[in-house]
Amino acid sequence: MLDPLISGMVVAGRYRLEHRLGTGAAGSLWQARDVVAGRPCSVRLADEGGLDLGVVRARFEAEARAAEALRSENVVNVLDHGEWMGMPFVVFEALEGEDLATRLRREERLDAASVHEIVCGVARALARAHELGIVHRDLKPENIFLVQTPGGTIPKVLDFGIAGGDGSAVNRATKCGPQVALPFYASPEHALGKPVDFRTDLWSLGAIAFHCLTGHPPFESTAHGELLARIASDDVPKLSDYLDDVPPALEAWRENALSKDPELRFQSAEELAEALGDALARATPTGFASPEWQGEAADENPSSRKATELLPPPPPPPPPPSPDDVEWLLGLPPRQSPPAAEVLSESPLSQQRDLLAPYAGTNTRRRRIRIAIGAFMGVLLAIGAVAVMRTTAQTDGLTAARLPEPGPAGAPVSAARRDPIPALPAPWP
Structure with missing residues (x-):
């Protein structure tokens, strides 16, 4: 067996290794190129020391047969398999991306939209396998490859090599390497060694x-036996044990998906995926999801607010006119206050001119109005004076007509009588 494998090696005289994509219990996965067909591909090799080559060889052959039967977009397509220099190998279609385990190590947890996308893709692969009576039995993040395409991420399920085994497959699946791979995702019945089915x-x-x-x-332990015991007997933790504000619909989905009793679980992969989509669609994205799902708060993200909320408040209505205002006395409409200059020039003096520019002509207008009022009041006073003079003249005429001609000097005149009296005779000589 070659140890270690390096880039540039040509497997079986045909598949040139380019770079390692990942390592699992059954060996390493490489991006490669088929030098005969002139196309990219992926190669898995049982290159780890301590592997039971007989088990690995049977597993690779079973995976090739299962992939050939499934023929699904969400199941990796197997192109070839065999043995090279004592190492079993299997050749897949070209895989550009990373497995889910690598992504989880980098990001720790995913946003809800990505989780739903991955679950739906894997569910389609499982639905196809279960239709054909094939049970994967070793589904885990290392066996879900996330292929990046222009249209998005396509999850592809790898390693159907133990499909169809009996209840002891949990041990075969997790103990084929030099170190025991902990079965974090094994079902309770699988952990107990009971017969298993698609559930x-x-x-x-x-x-x-x-x-x-x-x-x-759901369950963690550094010891293989303890982990299996916890999966089999301990209560499944809630999502709210790790996250805040988990919606009840999502918690209900968790109870069904991870029920200890297979009869109480979802009864098909499609049902599980659809229920998750419904729970996430009805959920209020607060607290339980990553920032990609949660988004910014509306009051912290102006782009998410309505356009009307971003407009400045309307200006207050103009104050009622004052009785001292000349325009109000004349019944003229009130003047609108001109808006303040938005951009001021650099010079303080020019700033003052710019600010006072809207009010240019205001004093001139006031003076004209006052002159007009003064002229109008002058005309009124003149007319009044003429009327008074005419009234006085008429009164004086009437009085003169009724009074007698004055007599000689010294003659007394009685002003108390209104009727004319005859003139007194001249005094004696």
Whole structure:
């Protein structure tokens, strides 16, 4: 066996290794190129020391047969398999991206939209497998490859190599490497070594979704036996044990997906994925999701507010006119206060001119109005004076007509009588 594998090696005289994509219990996964067909591909090799090559060889062959039968967009397509220099290998379609385990190590937990996308893709693969009576039995983040395409992420399920085994498959699946791989996503019946059916895959998918949302698998332990015991007997933790403000619909989904009793779980992969979508659609995204799902608060993100909320408040109505205002006395409409200059020039003097410019001509207008009022009042006074003079003249005429001609000097005149009296005779000589 070659140890270690390096870039540039050509496997079976055909597949040139380019760079390592990941490492799992069954060996390493490489991006490669088929030098005969002239196309990219991926190669998995059982290159880790201590592997039971007989088990790995049988597993690779089973995976090739399962992939050939499934033929699904969400199941990696197997192109070839065999053995090279004592190492079993299997050749897949080209995979551009990373497995889910790598992404979780980098991001810890995912936003709800990404979780739903991954669960739906894996559910489609499982639905196809379950239709054909194939049970994966070892579903985990390392076996879900996230292929990046221009249209988005396509989850592809790897490693159907133990599909169809009996209840002891949990040990075969997790102990084929030099170190024991902990079965964090094994179902309770699988952990107890009981016979399993397709619903063991549904538990595993629910446990993976739990890990994606919270950043933790449902049960954790550093000891293989203790972990299996906890999966089999301990209560499943709630999402709210790790997250704040978990919606009740999402917690109800967790209870069904991770029920200890297979009869109480979702009974198909489609049902599980659809229920998760419904729970997330009805959920209020507060606290339990990452920033991509939660978004900014409306009061902290002006772009999410309505346009009307971003407009400045309307100006206050003009104050009622004062009785001292000349315009109000004449019944003229009130003047509107001109808006303040938005941009001021650099010079303080020019700032004053700019601010006073809207009021240019205001004093001139006031003076004209006052002159007009003064002229009008002068005309009124003149007319009044003429009327008074005419009234006085008429009164004086009437009085003169009624009074007698004055007599000689010294003659007394009685002004008390209104009727004319004859003139007195001249005095004696």
